Amino acid sequence: MAKFRAVVIGVSSGGVQALKLLLGELPADFPLPVLIVQHISPDAGNGMAKLLNNLCAIHVKEADEQEPVVPATVYLAPPNYHLLVERDGFLSLSADPPVSFARPSVDVLFESAAAVFGEGLIGVILTGANYDGSRGVQAIKQNGGIVVVQDPDDAETPQMPLAALAATEADHVVALADMAALLQSLAGGGAARRGRSTTSHA
Numbered sequence: 001m002a003k004f005r006a007v008v009i010g011v012s013s014g015g016v017q018a019l020k021l022l023l024g025e026l027p028a029d030f031p032l033p034v035l036i037v038q039h040i041s042p043d044a045g046n047g048m049a050k051l052l053n054n055l056c057a058i059h060v061k062e063a064d065e066q067e068p069v070v071p072a073t074v075y076l077a078p079p080n081y082h083l084l085v086e087r088d089g090f091l092s093l094s095a096d097p098p099v100s101f102a103r104p105s106v107d108v109l110f111e112s113a114a115a116v117f118g119e120g121l122i123g124v125i126l127t128g129a130n131y132d133g134s135r136g137v138q139a140i141k142q143n144g145g146i147v148v149v150q151d152p153d154d155a156e157t158p159q160m161p162l163a164a165l166a167a168t169e170a171d172h173v174v175a176l177a178d179m180a181a182l183l184q185s186l187a188g189g190g191a192a193r194r195g196r197s198t199t200s201h202a
Helices: 015-023 047-055 106-120 134-142 159-167 176-187
Strands: 006-011 034-038 059-062 073-076 082-085 091-094 121-125 146-150 172-174
Touching: 006 015, 006 106, 006 134, 015 034, 015 047, 015 176, 034 082, 034 106, 047 059, 047 073, 082 106, 106 121, 106 134, 121 134, 121 159, 121 176, 134 146, 134 159, 146 159, 146 176, 172 176
Parallel strands: 006 034, 006 121, 034 073, 059 073, 121 146, 146 172
Antiparallel strands: 082 091
């Protein structure tokens, strides 16, 4: 079994509350980097990163250009910039046109991370109102990684989870309350690498 190297998360409508709950349950020494695209207003500033960092044990920050990816750190895509992972494991920011009507785009992050981390990547889709991330989860699966989707019945806005489930077979479909425990199990090499867990969406 390959050891996981990173977690990528895509979230949109309802995301602030979802991230508070999920990241708030991760320990300060969580052994993987976590990269997040949250659809956010272009002029939002870095207030969300500061808010989450104050609430969470794990370090949360806004991603910087050419910043190295390190464990036990959460990187949020800045407003109005795509977030990508480069081959050397550094982050890059792009002002290229929106993808799936979004900048930052979940697809852009997921596809770049899948190319770099391959089977060492965990991709997570949370609540959201469009289909951004559906192409990205396909890329993660094609490169050998695993996909975790919030149960649409549990999501504040179910469209993004539903689109992800329509695009590929998720390895785990779980309620938000169970997501942190699953990620810790996977990051620690637990037995939950394959097989849908907790709640399955028909």
